Amino acid sequence: MKNTKHASPAVPSAAQIKKFREDPQVAEFRGGITSRSLLEITDPREVRHARILHWLFNPLNEHELGDGAIRALLRAAAKADGDRAGELNRLAKLTWKEAVVCREYRIGNRSCDLVIANPKQRVILAIEFKTGAKLSPKQLADYEKGLKKEFPADTRKGEPWQFVGVLLDSESRNHVEAMEHGWIPLDLSWLVSFLSEHKPDGRLGGSGKQALRDYLTYLERHAREHDQRERLITGIAMRHETVVRWMGRLYDMDWNKCIRSVASDGRRAIDAWYLSDWEHWQEVVDHLPFAPIYAAAHQLGLTVDEGRTTACLYDPRWDAFKKSKDQGSWPVYLLVEPQKNGPAFRVRTIGWLEKMSTKSIKRLADQDHGLTRDGLQKKWTALEKTEDVTAAKLSNELKTQMMSVDERLG
Secondary structure (H helix, E strand, C coil), rough: CCCCCCCCCCCCHHHHHHHHHHHHHHHHHHHHHHHHCCCHHHHCCHHHHHHHHHHHHCCCCCCCCCCHHHHHHHHHHHCHHHHHHHHHHHHHHCCCCCEEEEEEEEEEEEEEEEEEEEEECCCEEEEECCCHHHHHHHHHHHHHHHHHCCCCCCCCCCCCCEEEEEEEEEEEEEEHHHCCCEEEEEHHHHHHHHHHHHHHCCCCCCHHHHHHHHHHHHHEEEEEEHHHHHHHHHHHHHHHHHHHHHHHHHCCHHHHHHHHCCCCHHHHHHHHHHHHHHHHHHHHHHHHHHHHHHHHHHHCEEEECCCCCCCEEECCHHHHHHCCCCCCCCCEEEEEEEEECEEEEEEEEECCCCCHHHHHHHHHHHHCCCCCCCHHHHCCCEEEEEEEEHHHHHHHHHHHHHHHHHHHCC
16 A cells, blocks of 8 residues: 545445445455455465566476477567567577576666576567556666666677567556557467467476466466456446545555544445455556446447556457558557546547548558557547547447548548
8 A cells, every 4th residue: 555645535425335335246346356266365466477477487497398488478479569570480489498587677776577588599578567557657668778778789799689578468458558669568368378288288297287277277267257357347436436436545544544544334344345455446446537438348349458547449340451460550549538627538539640541541551550660650640539528428429439430441
């Protein structure tokens, strides 16, 4: 918990507390917390994921998989970034058996989760892991700048170290921001496939055999339940805003003051719920500004990529206007931003050109232009913009701008 100052939230009424405590979705959410597996109870978030992956990526450890995990990661990165597919597939074919794997690698006043160095091939692979959290400003840019400074060109051969940055984001909340910084965003589906592929033939060996099986079970469950959990959190945040904001006041307090401030009467129970599993309930609190966005997106069949202060919404139908191998390029998307001056949103359609025709979009896709390529970001522009959209009208505004996109794309 941290200590910051915010305006005091409204105190929920007895009726609001009763409605919250009797909500079946709240009961389901609490049930998911209390019925966690041992691995989930030990909180396999960023630090613990990094520890597991550090062990898995090290080719000298007893998992008997050699450098297979590193090469599987690079192959997945090649599929995700069409512009660099050739380069990444080439790196995946190299030997990484002499790779040095560092966890919590210090770069200035920051620490990158994993840095894998291949001295023989002169490659630096930086990996940052996020699970439900958001990137801090300039985080990836600072990592890359620091590593490129520490691993400069070899003055004898004139060959620089090759840098590859990968963001492993289990909930896809930072994918757009990663692409904007030239990093390759991936979820954990590649890791599930890799571990599943080697599970049947017994190659998950050594003392880590059971640990990797448990980890695979956790990843499979997480992937299966992620969408369901997101919808659950959205529903709770939408229906019980006053109660959720009241719970969130505890996040800003020191622990001793927090415990002394536990409410009396009917509010005591929800304060106790929060204090017992504050990281899980804080997900609901943090989700409040974005809940109407997710609700509208679910209604319209849009995918959501949540950033720190904005959400990018994308219609899978628009994939037809980009090359299948180029997963990092979007011809157009909807950008929704909660406005600071009240419970309203700014909705923008972001595209390549102010006057986009079907031919221009197809031409750009055929030329493999991507969101991250140098010098091309300036071509992205707001094609349409609407301010002060209320939560009640958000779905209709998104639908209107979607129709406009469909007309532009033909």
